[in-house]
Amino acid sequence: DQQVKQNSPSLSVQEGRISILNCDYTNSMFDYFLWYKKYPAEGPTFLISISSIKDKNEDGRFTVFLNKSAKHLSLHIVPSQPGDSAVYFCAATPLNAGGTSYGKLTFGQGTILTVHP
């Protein structure tokens, strides 16, 4: 039962254009969402997060949008750069689960982003 889904295994974008990575979730208890970026042979690194009390969070070239009613979030990268080429993982957690989640994250399958020069 995949509670966090990234339905696009890969995305190819031209340098300078916008990259949009999508993520859907099914668990209504999830209220905190994160994006991680992973290069080959390295561990994932935190990129950006959003709480369910917001619908948008921005950090430089990265913006995450949350649509709670649709249980959908997206990561926008503008402008895309070749160094952004990596695997992007969406993750979710129930922040207000009364301390029983221990910060456990549920991840999607990942989307391989390739940015062409």
Added chain:
Amino acid sequence: DVKVTQSSRYLVKRTGEKVFLECVQDMDHENMFWYRQDPGLGLRLIYFSYDVKMKEKGDIPEGYSVSREKKERFSLILESASTNQTSMYLCASTLGQGYGYTFGSGTRLTVV
């Protein structure tokens, strides 16, 4: 700067061997996790620990066990390695809810 260190980057083991993957964090985090990453399947939780000697099964614990004797160290044990356990193994730690993870660099395990 929090560091999570996994002792081996690459490992090759034979079927049936007992395999130990070690993970150490240096920021006094309570919670530690072991995931495996496989193409098309993303990161799947094997086990996690929320305190010394405390552990809980994740989504795919079969064939694995864990040990947490000290707060900073969390070990993943493959009791009898099989070829379907060939994967990238990632250790992570966190302060708790809302803090996100810090990951180690991963161990690429190949079982032959």
